[in-house]
Amino acid sequence: METLATVAPETWRHAIDTFGSEERALRWMRQPLAELGERTPECALLEDRQSDTVEAILARIDYGVYG
Secondary structure, three states, X not given: OOOHHHHOHHHHHHHHHHHOOHHHHHHHHOOOEHHHOOEOHHHHXXXXXXXXXXXXXXXXXXXXXXX
């Protein structure tokens, strides 16, 4: 079974760094986002391999530019 850590390890690490823990990162990964057409970041990574899109959202959160 593929996991976030194996499919997109850099993005998974970025999410942990952004949210401060694996638990918080996973909670965010499982929240539907308008930017992803109401899909979850987890789905975007595991099913669609959209790591660039998820990375861009995380970068906006890092810089305080997120909604």
